[in-house]
Amino acid sequence: MRHGEGHNHGRHHPPGYASQLTFVTAGLVPIMAFFAVFAFAPIVYVVYLSLHRYNQLAPTAPFIGLGNYQFAFVKDPYFRNALANTLKYAFVAVPLNLVIALPVALGLNQVKRFRAVFRSAFFLPAIASAVAVSLIWRTIYDPQAGWLNGLFSAIGLPQHAWLNDPKTVLWAVMVAAVWQDLGYNILILLAGLQTIPEDFYDASKVDGAGPWDRFVGITMPLLSRTLVFVTVLTLVSYLQQFTHVAVMPTQPGGPIHSAETMVLYIYDKGFSSLQMGYASALSIVLMAIIMLVTLAQLRLLRARWEY
Amino acid sequence: MATTVAASTAPPGRTWRRIGAAVLYVAFAVATIVFVSPLFLMLSDAFKTTAEIVQSPPSLLPATPSLANFQTVLAETPYFVWYRNSLVVALAVTILAMFTSALGGYIFAKFDFPGKTPLFLLVLATMMIPFPVLLIPTYLIANKLGILNTLWALILPGVVSAFGIFLLRQFIGGIPNDLIEAARLDGASEFAIFARIVVPLVRPALAALGVFTFLASWNDYLWPLVAINDMDKSTLPLALAFFNTARSQRYDLIMAAAAMAVVPVLIVFLIFQRQIVKALVLAGMK
Numbered sequence: 104m105r106h107g108e109g110h111n112h113g114r115h116h117p118p119g120y121a122s123q124l125t126f127v128t129a130g131l132v133p134i135m136a137f138f139a140v141f142a143f144a145p146i147v148y149v150v151y152l153s154l155h156r157y158n159q160l161a162p163t164a165p166f167i168g169l170g171n172y173q174f175a176f177v178k179d180p181y182f183r184n185a186l187a188n189t190l191k192y193a194f195v196a197v198p199l200n201l202v203i204a205l206p207v208a209l210g211l212n213q214v215k216r217f218r219a220v221f222r223s224a225f226f227l228p229a230i231a232s233a234v235a236v237s238l239i240w241r242t243i244y245d246p247q248a249g250w251l252n253g254l255f256s257a258i259g260l261p262q263h264a265w266l267n268d269p270k271t272v273l274w275a276v277m278v279a280a281v282w283q284d285l286g287y288n289i290l291i292l293l294a295g296l297q298t299i300p301e302d303f304y305d306a307s308k309v310d311g312a313g314p315w316d317r318f319v320g321i322t323m324p325l326l327s328r329t330l331v332f333v334t335v336l337t338l339v340s341y342l343q344q345f346t347h348v349a350v351m352p353t354q355p356g357g358p359i360h361s362a363e364t365m366v367l368y369i370y371d372k373g374f375s376s377l378q379m380g381y382a383s384a385l386s387i388v389l390m391a392i393i394m395l396v397t398l399a400q401l402r403l404l405r406a407r408w409e410y
Numbered sequence: 411m412a413t414t415v416a417a418s419t420a421p422p423g424r425t426w427r428r429i430g431a432a433v434l435y436v437a438f439a440v441a442t443i444v445f446v447s448p449l450f451l452m453l454s455d456a457f458k459t460t461a462e463i464v465q466s467p468p469s470l471l472p473a474t475p476s477l478a479n480f481q482t483v484l485a486e487t488p489y490f491v492w493y494r495n496s497l498v499v500a501l502a503v504t505i506l507a508m509f510t511s512a513l514g515g516y517i518f519a520k521f522d523f524p525g526k527t528p529l530f531l532l533v534l535a536t537m538m539i540p541f542p543v544l545l546i547p548t549y550l551i552a553n554k555l556g557i558l559n560t561l562w563a564l565i566l567p568g569v570v571s572a573f574g575i576f577l578l579r580q581f582i583g584g585i586p587n588d589l590i591e592a593a594r595l596d597g598a599s600e601f602a603i604f605a606r607i608v609v610p611l612v613r614p615a616l617a618a619l620g621v622f623t624f625l626a627s628w629n630d631y632l633w634p635l636v637a638i639n640d641m642d643k644s645t646l647p648l649a650l651a652f653f654n655t656a657r658s659q660r661y662d663l664i665m666a667a668a669a670m671a672v673v674p675v676l677i678v679f680l681i682f683q684r685q686i687v688k689a690l691v692l693a694g695m696k
Contacts, residue, residue, distance in 0.1 A: 119594055119600075122599070122600050123521065123600055124523075125600070126517075126521075126600035126601065126604075127517055127521050127523055130513045130514070130516075130517050131514070131517055131529075133510075134513065134514045134570055134575075135529070137510070137566075137569050137570040138532075138536065138570055138572075140551065140555075141548065141566065141567040141569075141570070142536040142539075142544075142570075142572070143532070143536070144547070144551060145544040145548050145551060146536070146539060146544065146547075148547035148550065148551070149543065149544060149547045152547060152550075207441070210434055210437070210438060211438075213431075213434060214434060214435065214438060216435075217435075217438075219683065219684065219687075220442075221438050221442055222687065223679075223680065223683045223687070224442040224445060224446050225442070225445060226679075226683075226687070227446060227449060227676055227679070228448070228449065230672075230675055230676055231449075231629075231675070231676070232628065232629035232631070232647045232650075232671065232672070233629060233647070234629075234631050234646075234647035234648075234650045234651050234654075235647070235650060235671055237651075238650060238654050238664050238665070238668045239449070239451070239452045239665070239668060240448065241654070241664075242451070242452075242455060242661045242664070242665060243448060243451065245661070247464070248463065248464050248465065248466050248468055248661070249468070250451055250468055252466075252467075253467035253468050256467060257467065282445075282448070287690070290687060290690060290691055291691065294691040339540065343540050343541075343542050345542065345631075345632050346632065349631075349651075350631075350651050350654065353658065366632070369542065369545065369546070370545070370632070370635075370636070373545065373546045373549075374549075374636055379546050379550070383547070386542070386543045386544070386545065386546060387543070389540075389542065389543055390539060390540070393540060393543075394538065397538070
């Protein structure tokens with residue numbers, strides 16, 4: 104039963120085999136039962152639902168093959184809108200996040216005193232719930248009494264109804280969401296930077312390399328693994344944006360669906376329109392996008408670090 | 411005095427480095443203040459009067475700080491019920507997930523049994539699937555189980571964690587088999603080996619999982635939004651969003667409600683920041 108110790112007991116079961124078998128069974132059966140109910144079954148079920156015209160209130164749920172998918176891609180402008188918003192959001196927010204997180208992490212790596220204070224300050228918003236953060240930024244973006252417009256008028260810039268304008272709402276939400284979880288990436292990148300041995304830098308200084316040479320020649324290659332990891336994780340989580348776009352604008356998803364993301368649209372179809380079959384098909388599409396992105400990035404990782 | 415002399419006689423490169431360091435500190439101090447200012451504004455707004463909150467441009471600090479907003483929120487809403495619900499759910503999920511992850515991680519790391527590899531791969535595969543994808547079927551399953559609109563709906567799906575089992579299996583794999591074997595020869599029961607030898611050795615990994623799980627559960631919004639209908643079954647994020655819709659023009663009240671939810675957690679974080687940061691990095695880097 105135990106592995107790697109066959110030399111002691113030959114082919115026969117070692118003493119205590121029965122109690123080990125009992126332990127494994129008693130431990131694993133309940134755990135796997137939970138996985139069965141809340142992970143395996145939902146996965147199978149979502150595929151099944153996506154192939155049916157399922158409405159919780161309707162008496163029947165006829166099989167319609169790929170009908171839901173066909174409807175999404177051919178006939179549903181709101182799906183295309185949600186997909187476009189999601190991609191726009193994720194592919195701008197991820198670079199925005201990293202463009203801020205990386206320099207902050209590099210700076211923190213240079214700072215000796217108060218490093219913990221700065222690091223914790225940047226991490227504070229990540230501790231707060233996404234709902235609370237959405238409410239804070241809703242007040243900041245308020246057209247009349249909000250801080251942002253107050254600041255803008257103080258320096259002579261035009262005021263704006265940030266969350267009510269279909270052109271700005273997605274970007275306004277993005278700023279708040281990136282503000283919230285910047286600290287997590289700073290944390291991971293800083294930890295990655297701290298694994299680079301000081302000797303590497305000392306050696307290159309002896310060779311006469313400047314700060315930029317050291318950054319390009321040592322820091323970036325040695326940090327790239329962490330960077331790819333952080334990028335994948337952030338991208339996957341941003342493709343699932345829901346809470347900020349649902350809570351921050353007065354109307355969930357902003358005016359005329361201008362900030363409606365895939366998850367918000369899935370929620371809306373499933374629980375407002377009760378078209379759960381269709382919402383399941385949209386869920387599968389979202390999963391396919393997330394898996395494609397993850398696999399592409401993992402392939403990138405492997406291509407660069409496994410020879 | 412000594413430092414001035416050292417600076418003036420030091421090679422120019424060193425002087426520049428000192429100036430650079432000073433600039434860096436100033437830059438970080440300013441960036442940090444700007445960065446945390448939204449949290450400060452939340453607190454400031456929470457103490458403002460209704461008249462002051464609508465004033466344009468807004469004031470930085472409340473002119474006459476008052477606790478009226480907090481009193482109103484506590485009087486108008488079952489705030490402590492929401493707090494208790496959030497705590498019950500987050501603590502239950504955290505403790506149960508830590509237990510099942512340690513147990514599952516131990517079993518997958520140190521025992522051989524038929525079907526072990528496929529079973530573990532199956533568990534791992536579920537890690538690839540984000541929760542929103544399973545929102546609809548999970549809702550329908552919870553409905554069939556009759557747990558919707560109860561705290562069980564928020565607890566039961568979080569009892570096991572694929573990430574937790576994976577993380578703990580990694581750490582438990584590093585424990586020498588001889589240690590376990592020796593305990594077995596001493597006549598320790600299998601559960602005693604798990605509870606008294608394995609668990610204490612992977613405490614850091616368990617703490618990491620605990621921090622992650624607690625924060626995720628405490629801050630979750632999407633699943634409570636579909637699983638819970640009644641106000642007295644609500645958790646804090648769900649209740650805050652509801653309160654925001656109900657009193658959408660009263661930023662003073664909304665910020666007071668948000669501050670009461672956020673500040674205690676921030677304080678806990680600041681007290682245990684060193685351990686929490688270490689835990690988050692540990693779990694994040696694995």
